[in-house]
Amino acid sequence: MGPIRIRRVYDDPPGEGMVFLVDRVWPRGVRKDDLRLDGWLRDVAPSDELRRWFGHRPERFAEFAERYRAELDAAPDALRPLLDAAEKGPVTLLYSARDTEHNQAVVLRDYLLEAAR
Numbered sequence: 001m002g003p004i005r006i007r008r009v010y011d012d013p014p015g016e017g018m019v020f021l022v023d024r025v026w027p028r029g030v031r032k033d034d035l036r037l038d039g040w041l042r043d044v045a046p047s048d049e050l051r052r053w054f055g056h057r058p059e060r061f062a063e064f065a066e067r068y069r070a071e072l073d074a075a076p077d078a079l080r081p082l083l084d085a086a087e088k089g090p091v092t093l094l095y096s097a098r099d100t101e102h103n104q105a106v107v108l109r110d111y112l113l114e115a116a117r
């Protein structure tokens with residue numbers, strides 16, 4: 001299992017290994033031609049309802065993570081491309097949130113690392 005890293009979509013360089021965007025909505029101000037992606041995995045992103053409820057409010061992060069993990073539990077097929085890529089080498093998960101500690105990519109990375117064990 002290769003390392004799974006997370007990185008803001010606005011940071012350079014975009015990451016190493018296979019690179020996946022894990023936001024449900026395309027990041028503002030980023031042209032599709034400007035990103036080197038191996039995939040845009042909208043189905044692994046939090047549902048619109050959960051994303052709106054969370055609103056990137058740090059005080060809601062623990063409950064957001066719990067609810068998001070439940071969504072991931074219900075969608076194992078959506079995770080398959082990430083798990084397959086991680087078996088072959090490094091993977092970078094791109095996200096657009098400003099908060100680097102309280103976002104879905106943090107939860108998703110931890111979830112994937114636990115699933116790989």
